[in-house]
Amino acid sequence: MSSCFAITAFLPSIVSKSIFAPRRANKSMDADNAPVSIMNACVASAQLAKAGEGIIEIAHSSKGDLATKVVDIDNALKEIPKTDSVFKGAGQVARFGMEHINGLIGATAIIKALCSEDQESALIQEGAAVAGMLACEKAHKAVFGTTKTKYINGKNKVEIKEGLYKEIPLLKNSANKVKAYCKQKGELLEECNGIKKFIGKAVKLTPEIAKGGTFAAVSIGGYAISHLLGGELAENITGRQVA
Numbered sequence: 001m002s003s004c005f006a007i008t009a010f011l012p013s014i015v016s017k018s019i020f021a022p023r024r025a026n027k028s029m030d031a032d033n034a035p036v037s038i039m040n041a042c043v044a045s046a047q048l049a050k051a052g053e054g055i056i057e058i059a060h061s062s063k064g065d066l067a068t069k070v071v072d073i074d075n076a077l078k079e080i081p082k083t084d085s086v087f088k089g090a091g092q093v094a095r096f097g098m099e100h101i102n103g104l105i106g107a108t109a110i111i112k113a114l115c116s117e118d119q120e121s122a123l124i125q126e127g128a129a130v131a132g133m134l135a136c137e138k139a140h141k142a143v144f145g146t147t148k149t150k151y152i153n154g155k156n157k158v159e160i161k162e163g164l165y166k167e168i169p170l171l172k173n174s175a176n177k178v179k180a181y182c183k184q185k186g187e188l189l190e191e192c193n194g195i196k197k198f199i200g201k202a203v204k205l206t207p208e209i210a211k212g213g214t215f216a217a218v219s220i221g222g223y224a225i226s227h228l229l230g231g232e233l234a235e236n237i238t239g240r241q242v243a
Contacts (some may be wrong), residue, residue: 001201008208009147009160010054015212016219017051035114039108046097046104053098097142106130121242125230132226140218144211175207182206
């Protein structure tokens, strides 16, 4: 896997998970009860692990001292679960969480609802919120494409699904022009020294960063709007005002 391919494939996920994880951590700390707090912490941990997975994949395909150090750390961590220690089996647990983040989010919503005073209303509202969030995420993935990783025989198999925008000439051409512009401006800045060189690298990655950022925004926005609509739906069904 080339460095350019790895960055294109994994950077959007790193960006979005880096936004999601702190939000989940805050929800864990602000939770009213222990079960919800624990579940939110588990989701945050899985999201951080997923971001870390992307960083490691990029490091494996890159050159330089920093990339080498990341790979060395990854190789060392992979050896820990193989030893006869308390960490034995931890890798499988972490892998399960990373592959079922949406399932963890759904389970967290159910536990949160069951811990509420009005369980019926809470189940309707939380169910609508999670369903709306997942629908918005699926729409974003369909339009802009997505990268999936499957863990097979100890290695990640990367599958990239192209977005529907590439089937629309106007959108495809516009996206290509933006990418070419960012690449050109980034390369010009990279020829400089100091902060401009760093900015140049960031400019070149603007399309991938934007993809990850918009995915997070669509997900968060979808949840918020669906949560409000779910509250109104719950009131109409139960006849009780949602707290």
